[in-house]
């Protein structure tokens with residue numbers, strides 16, 4: 501009986517779409533994050549990433565796509581700045597909270613449930629601004645640059661590998677942490693207008709205290 505159970509579990513594990521390697525259970529990334537987000541509090545707070553706030557005047561206006569937008573703090577901030585925002589995430593629960601936050605702040609955002617590891621379609625030359633905060637996946641980066649309009653910008657802040665020695669929060673799997681110069685190499689054909697590999701003092705919900713992060717802004721403009 502137990503053998504049958506193990507065989508069935510193994511089958512379900514491989515048959516499930518979007519099976520996430522992060523927790524290694526039988527669930528998709530969306531289901532795992534739904535569980536985390538299924539509480540009243542906003543896990544990372546309601547205010548945007550400080551880097552986004554500090555750079556807002558340097559970013560092109562128009563249509564914005566927030567990748568792995570979670571509970572929407574960055575998407576809602578962009579909507580408050582006048583952007584036409586699409587917030588995408590694997591977690592329906594996160595996006596439900598994002599819409600609630602938008603309503604509370606008197607703005608609207610579009611939400612799309614999608615899995616970035618399962619070929620989420622970002623479109624072609626569709627956005628002026630694309631953001632990625634705390635979701636490190638180098639495979640999606642060509643899609644990001646394709647989805648930007650010429651002159652568009654990609655803004656990112658993710659934990660670096662140094663975070664393993666800096667604080668207890670953030671991913672423990674090195675695959676989800678930025679390696680030294682990794683992003684500089686990937687974006688060598690594009691114009692990197694901001695790059696910082698640093699430790700900053702974070703005050704955003706579960707992220708409290710020093711955080712080792714890479715911050716980057718890429719302009720979609722070919723370089724010779």
Ligand SMILES: C[S@@+](CC[C@H](N)C(=O)[O-])C[C@H]1O[C@@H](n2cnc3c(N)ncnc32)[C@H](O)[C@@H]1O
Pocket residue numbers: 529530533544549567568569570571572573574588589590591594614615616617618632633634635
């Ligand atoms: C650390 S949270 C960051 C949320 C948000 N960017 C912020 O800064 O508040 C990581 C987010 O990545 C999302 N995520 C994880 N795997 C994903 C995937 N395969 N596709 C889309 N989103 C994913 C989670 O649902 C979660 O919202």
